[in-house]
Amino acid sequence: MNILDRIVARRRTRMEQDGYTMGEELPASRQVPLVPLPDNPFLICEVKRKSPSAGNISTLPDPDYQAALYLKYDVGAISVLTERDFFGGSLSDLIKLKSQNPGTFFLRKDFLLDPEDIEVSWRAGADGVLLIASVLDTRTLTGLHELAVAYGMEVLVEVHDEEEIRRVQPLRPKTVGINARNLKDFSVDLLRPVGLSGLIDWNPRLIFESGIRSPEDAALAFAAGFDGALIGETVMRHPELLPRLQESRLYSKKDTFWGPLYRRRLRLNESSRGENKGRSARDADHGSAGVSPETSRYRPLVKICGLGNEMDARLADDLGADILGFVLADSPRRIDPRRIREIGVTRARKAGVVVLHPGETDLPPEVSDLLRDGILDAVQFHGEEKPAECFGMAFPYYKALRIRDEESIGRMSTYGSPRVLADAFSPGMYGGTGTSISEEFISRLSERGPLWLAGGIGPENAGRIIRDFRPELIDASSKLESAPGKKDEMKMKKYFSEIEMAVEAIANGSVIK
Numbered sequence: 001m002n003i004l005d006r007i008v009a010r011r012r013t014r015m016e017q018d019g020y021t022m023g024e025e026l027p028a029s030r031q032v033p034l035v036p037l038p039d040n041p042f043l044i045c046e047v048k049r050k051s052p053s054a055g056n057i058s059t060l061p062d063p064d065y066q067a068a069l070y071l072k073y074d075v076g077a078i079s080v081l082t083e084r085d086f087f088g089g090s091l092s093d094l095i096k097l098k099s100q101n102p103g104t105f106f107l108r109k110d111f112l113l114d115p116e117d118i119e120v121s122w123r124a125g126a127d128g129v130l131l132i133a134s135v136l137d138t139r140t141l142t143g144l145h146e147l148a149v150a151y152g153m154e155v156l157v158e159v160h161d162e163e164e165i166r167r168v169q170p171l172r173p174k175t176v177g178i179n180a181r182n183l184k185d186f187s188v189d190l191l192r193p194v195g196l197s198g199l200i201d202w203n204p205r206l207i208f209e210s211g212i213r214s215p216e217d218a219a220l221a222f223a224a225g226f227d228g229a230l231i232g233e234t235v236m237r238h239p240e241l242l243p244r245l246q247e248s249r250l251y252s253k254k255d256t257f258w259g260p261l262y263r264r265r266l267r268l269n270e271s272s273r274g275e276n277k278g279r280s281a282r283d284a285d286h287g288s289a290g291v292s293p294e295t296s297r298y299r300p301l302v303k304i305c306g307l308g309n310e311m312d313a314r315l316a317d318d319l320g321a322d323i324l325g326f327v328l329a330d331s332p333r334r335i336d337p338r339r340i341r342e343i344g345v346t347r348a349r350k351a352g353v354v355v356l357h358p359g360e361t362d363l364p365p366e367v368s369d370l371l372r373d374g375i376l377d378a379v380q381f382h383g384e385e386k387p388a389e390c391f392g393m394a395f396p397y398y399k400a401l402r403i404r405d406e407e408s409i410g411r412m413s414t415y416g417s418p419r420v421l422a423d424a425f426s427p428g429m430y431g432g433t434g435t436s437i438s439e440e441f442i443s444r445l446s447e448r449g450p451l452w453l454a455g456g457i458g459p460e461n462a463g464r465i466i467r468d469f470r471p472e473l474i475d476a477s478s479k480l481e482s483a484p485g486k487k488d489e490m491k492m493k494k495y496f497s498e499i500e501m502a503v504e505a506i507a508n509g510s511v512i513k
Helices: 003-018 064-072 091-100 115-124 138-150 162-171 191-199 215-223 233-237 239-251 258-265 281-285 310-319 337-343 365-372 406-414 439-447 462-469 489-507
Strands: 042-047 077-081 105-109 128-132 154-159 175-179 205-209 228-231 301-304 323-327 349-354 378-381 397-403 420-424 452-454 473-476 481-483
Touching: 042 064, 042 233, 042 239, 064 091, 064 239, 077 091, 091 105, 091 115, 105 154, 115 128, 115 138, 128 138, 138 154, 138 162, 154 162, 162 191, 175 191, 191 205, 191 215, 191 258, 215 228, 215 239, 215 258, 228 233, 228 239, 233 239, 301 489, 310 323, 310 337, 310 489, 323 473, 337 349, 337 365, 349 365, 365 378, 397 406, 406 439, 420 473, 439 462, 462 473, 462 489
Parallel strands: 042 077, 042 228, 077 105, 105 128, 128 154, 154 175, 175 205, 205 228, 301 323, 301 473, 323 349, 349 378, 378 397, 397 420, 420 452, 452 473
Antiparallel strands: none
């Protein structure tokens, strides 16, 4: 059994032994007022002692101190883990905290399975309950949702993938949580909730669940349109981060990069599944028109970098590029910032490439202006920027790192951006060299998670790279040129043709990795 199955099985055993109160004393009826979720954007901070992914988080003998910290920093909602065996929680934690703080919203977070769980939650003082779609069949989920709503409680319906979103759609729950953590293997991808949010065709409050370890992660969630962020381990271990986590709410709904990119990445829309009518309002708000009507399948994101003029940018956009890259550093491919402004609206996202050297801690003013004015959607840091420096200089951003050894591969995980672009190392040069990363290193990189790959990619090798390594993004520049900063139309068309042929071959099963 995977970890999720084990948790559910153990809880069933507990209920058989101790009943739905888990052997604890509960009031015969609810003793505290019902409190609604706060206005968004908001944080939901968690009281828990341990988890399967993090082990022991806190020896917390009494939850009062932790809850007092949250309220000190104006956290509007508190989640209490009541599962005992894997998370070290109890219903007594919830009862005590709610009775001491009757004006605060409390969520019971547990693996609720039966109608009796809802009634117990109500008596214990929960203002809301978590229902996890992956552990409930559709009939049970519907029944528990209706019962909790009848009690007047908030229902946070948690989903993890496209199938679960389709399953809960008829309920149209008022609050939906999208979990960045895979509950089967406990891996985390912060961009998965960002992409999945585009499949929701009603207008619930969206809660980003799991994986937030820093104010930068929280900013990513709020910027991508989430109304709330549920944070557990990070605030249990580091409550001193709370003021900065609260400040991350200032980024609310300001993302024009990760959201559109990953909603497009899913390649799912209503006509492909026949279940929805009309495109998601959230997609429309973020300008992600042109989403393919085909069903979900593998196709890498495509970035065309080193664009030096409007004609080439338009060509890349028309051919299907997902990111247009403009070099704003010392380079034969450097583009005048005024030319980027002249390009106007494109379907593809626009990224400005900068190269900062040791001691430089500010973006060039013209780059800051382009980002502030919405001309650029993101900044690609391609120099010697340190992990702690990037978020303070630009948002959204991602880091590009030159790979030459195991140490440089290890450095990728030290950066806070949800993706790091792996580029080839060339002494004294920061990209655009036509040099490739060794296949041994590409293989190592692909094992670490979603792979963003640059370096020596062109029409002659794009198909093989896609078939062999399944990168999430491929980035090409010099191999598509007739001269530095000038793209060759035939090479560009050939490049995209090779990509599509590789994608079709994989979809048809004619290539086995």
